Amino acid sequence: MSKDVAIIGVGQSTFVRNYPGSIRELAFEAWREAAQDAGITAKDINASVICSAPEYDLQRSPAGVIAEYLGLTPQPTFAIESVCSSSTSGLRVAYSMVKAGLHDIVAVVGFQKMSEITSADSQERMGRGSDIQWESPFGTMMPAYYAMHAAAHFKQYGSTEKDLAMIRAKSTTYGAINERAVYRKVLTVDDCLDAPVVTSPLKKFDCCANADGSSCVIVASADRAKELCKKPVWFMGLGSGSASVTLTGRDNCYGLTAAMKAAQDAYAMAGIKPQDVKVAEVHDCFTIAEMLAYEALGFAEPGKGVEIVREGQNLIDGKIPVNVDGGLLSKGHPIGATGGSQVRTIVLQLRDEAGPMQVPGQPEIGLVHNVGGVGLYANVTILGR
Amino acid sequence: MSFNKFGRKSFASQTKVDAFVDYLEKGEVRGTQCKSCGKKFFPPRADCDQCLSSDMDWMKIEGVGDLVTFTRQGFAPTGFEKDVPYTTGMANFDGVQVFGRLADSINAEEVEIGMKVAVRTIQYDDGQLSYEFIKA
Numbered sequence: 479m480s481k482d483v484a485i486i487g488v489g490q491s492t493f494v495r496n497y498p499g500s501i502r503e504l505a506f507e508a509w510r511e512a513a514q515d516a517g518i519t520a521k522d523i524n525a526s527v528i529c530s531a532p533e534y535d536l537q538r539s540p541a542g543v544i545a546e547y548l549g550l551t552p553q554p555t556f557a558i559e560s561v562c563s564s565s566t567s568g569l570r571v572a573y574s575m576v577k578a579g580l581h582d583i584v585a586v587v588g589f590q591k592m593s594e595i596t597s598a599d600s601q602e603r604m605g606r607g608s609d610i611q612w613e614s615p616f617g618t619m620m621p622a623y624y625a626m627h628a629a630a631h632f633k634q635y636g637s638t639e640k641d642l643a644m645i646r647a648k649s650t651t652y653g654a655i656n657e658r659a660v661y662r663k664v665l666t667v668d669d670c671l672d673a674p675v676v677t678s679p680l681k682k683f684d685c686c687a688n689a690d691g692s693s694c695v696i697v698a699s700a701d702r703a704k705e706l707c708k709k710p711v712w713f714m715g716l717g718s719g720s721a722s723v724t725l726t727g728r729d730n731c732y733g734l735t736a737a738m739k740a741a742q743d744a745y746a747m748a749g750i751k752p753q754d755v756k757v758a759e760v761h762d763c764f765t766i767a768e769m770l771a772y773e774a775l776g777f778a779e780p781g782k783g784v785e786i787v788r789e790g791q792n793l794i795d796g797k798i799p800v801n802v803d804g805g806l807l808s809k810g811h812p813i814g815a816t817g818g819s820q821v822r823t824i825v826l827q828l829r830d831e832a833g834p835m836q837v838p839g840q841p842e843i844g845l846v847h848n849v850g851g852v853g854l855y856a857n858v859t860i861l862g863r
Numbered sequence: 864m865s866f867n868k869f870g871r872k873s874f875a876s877q878t879k880v881d882a883f884v885d886y887l888e889k890g891e892v893r894g895t896q897c898k899s900c901g902k903k904f905f906p907p908r909a910d911c912d913q914c915l916s917s918d919m920d921w922m923k924i925e926g927v928g929d930l931v932t933f934t935r936q937g938f939a940p941t942g943f944e945k946d947v948p949y950t951t952g953m954a955n956f957d958g959v960q961v962f963g964r965l966a967d968s969i970n971a972e973e974v975e976i977g978m979k980v981a982v983r984t985i986q987y988d989d990g991q992l993s994y995e996f997i998k999a
């Protein structure tokens with residue numbers, strides 16, 4: 479493994495339903511934890527990358543106010559956006575800047591305050607998440623697109639509503655032991671199956687919990703990492719991809735090609751195989767998305783993701799522990815903060831500091847799969863110690 | 864004609880392919896096909912990403928298609944609440960995929976992937992134009 483760029487600090491706020499503060503105060507919570515974790519101050523940061531999805535708060539160009547409040551001026555700052563995968567897109571940029579030698583230490587700050595807008599405004603934005611010229615006019619929305627992928631996956635591969643319910647039940651087991659999670663209740667498979675339908679075949683508990691939250695990841699050059707950090711976590715592979723927004727441009731609806739491309743590129747760069755990954759955080763905005771992730775990441779052959787679920791391979795003591803922090807489903811999905819929170823979980827796992835969520839056997843390699851839109855953007859990041 | 868006549872609710876008013884709406888008015892659903900390289904587009908495009916030409920023919924979507932996937936939406940974004948529940952989906956017409964809603968006349972219980980569908984144009988009470996899938 480080439481040890482040239484590292485993560486030396488991670489932080490996240492508790493993910494909550496209604497954060498009683500402003501976006502800058504929310505971002506500060508993650509920054510403070512990450513700075514303390516890295517043992518650095520704002521003066522050590524050479525640049526910041528601020529990540530969030532637009533239109534959840536009224537602040538135009540949020541990078542400036544966030545950098546100011548965190549004390550990161552006069553260093554350069556700017557925003558990076560790829561909706562739900564914004565903060566791993568920001569991480570990719572931070573890695574590039576450090577690798578290029580432009581900066582030694584870069585902070586990636588993700589945030590989203592989803593409760594800032596009313597439910598009605600949220601419904602309004604929901605419709606504009608797809609192609610506004612050709613698909614939004616039919617009244618579609620994000621859950622509907624994932625539901626269409628679930629229907630296609632059921633038909634193509636024989637997966638079932640029960641498989642999806644098992645994914646959610648698993649996530650609630652871990653959400654319950656994660657004190658940063660928004661959804662702490664434990665649900666049974668039957669609880670999930672009996673819940674009302676949102677958009678067929680997806681039901682209430684197949685959908686993730688909206689939340690307010692922030693995350694922060696501190697990226698450093700090898701020299702600075704060795705100097706500052708006892709347990710640096712190293713970048714091994716970064717992969718990224720995109721796909722057409724319009725569903726009509728997709729080859730099929732039972733897989734996400736952007737995530738497949740991102741995974742292939744990340745594995746190639748890291749020089750490892752899927753079975754080398756010992757702990758993973760995948761983008762489970764909906765239960766079906768976790769199923770698609772198993773197959774995109776090669777944890778299972780296409781169509782065999784159901785075996786991971788049915789055999790419990792995805793549990794904390796299983797072959798490939800997935801989302802043992804509760805995932806987006808239970809930990810919550812504050813859009814711009816999500817990727818950074820996933821990265822935090824993997825960093826803590828690799829440092830053997832994940833507390834009750836720690837995967838046994840001191841995992842050496844971990845993976846983060848973060849998807850924006852319905853497979854529109856995808857980032858796969860492989861980390862090692 | 865302004866493009867914002869397309870759809871139950873429109874979010875875009877100007878496009879170089881606004882003739883799409885003129886065709887809807889005549890009862891036709893059309894995509895475009897590049898005159899230079901032959902690539903077919905639905906939804907229609909003004910410009911070809913394959914050969915960079917902007918010389919397009921209007922190609923009719925007709926005949927029988929296969930339903931690729933669908934969902935029955937119990938919730939809707941703002942502006943679509945009155946229509947709930949409705950079914951959105953995608954169908955494949957001889958290699959050209961079309962996204963849209965299924966007609967309310969189709970019994971929701973009967974909808975399945977692979978079912979044969981056709982497209983027809985519709986006009987809502989407020990004059991908005993669109994198209995939907997019907998059983999073929």
Ligand SMILES: [Zn+2]
Nearest residue numbers: 897900911914
């Ligand atoms: Zn062409």
